[in-house]
Amino acid sequence: xxxxxxxxxxxxxxxxxxxxxxxxxxxxxxxxxxxxxxxxxxxxxxxxxxxxxxxxxxxxxxxxxxxxxxxxxxxxxxxxxxxxxxxxxxxxxxxxxxxxxxxxxxxxxxxxxxxxxxxxxxxxxxxxxxxx
Numbered sequence: 001x002x003x004x005x006x007x008x009x010x011x012x013x014x015x016x017x018x019x020x021x022x023x024x025x026x027x028x029x030x031x032x033x034x035x036x037x038x039x040x041x042x043x044x045x046x047x048x049x050x051x052x053x054x055x056x057x058x059x060x061x062x063x064x065x066x067x068x069x070x071x072x073x074x075x076x077x078x079x080x081x082x083x084x085x086x087x088x089x090x091x092x093x094x095x096x097x098x099x100x101x102x103x104x105x106x107x108x109x110x111x112x113x114x115x116x117x118x119x120x121x122x123x124x125x126x127x128x129x130x131x132x
Contacts, residue, residue, distance in 0.1 A: 023067035029097040029106035031118035038084070039114075040097060040106060048074065050085050061085050072097070090124065098124055 024046050030039040036054030042065065043049075050061040063077020072089040086101040097106040098121050107116040 024065075025067070028109040030109045030114050031104060031106040031116050033104050033118040037114070038106065038118075039109070042072070048077070050077075052084070056084060059084075092121075096121075100124065 024044045025042050026044045028041050034055055036052050036056040038052050041049045046064050048063055048065050052059045061077045061081055064075045066073050070091045074087050078085040078087050086099050088100040090098045090100055092098055095108050103121045103124055104118040105121050
């Protein structure tokens with residue numbers, strides 16, 4: 001009986017922690033910088049795909065993510081990407097996805113309009129940090 005209580009308590013704690021973090025989305029962001037087109041596809045199942053075509057080559061990165069409020073935390077896939085995919089991204093109030101390390105932004109992709117010249121968002125730079 002004691003084991004059943006522990007299992008039940010563990011299930012409740014797991015459900016509570018999942019609901020606090022469990023936000024996901026089904027959307028695509030894209031941008032153009034360094035003579036390369038970059039595209040992020042986020043799925044409701046907590047997976048993402050980042051593809052690129054251009055100067056940096058044709059690359060595909062896949063992994064898992066979680067959202068906490070306005071921040072996307074990539075859990076896997078970003079580690080060996082030469083810094084082109086990073087661990088944290090911000091969804092700003094205008095709906096742009098901002099790489100918190102490189103500071104480039106990506107626009108929500110709508111329809112066939114996939115060309116967007118990314119901007120470097122220096123207003124999100126932490127003082128004392130270099131982003132290059």
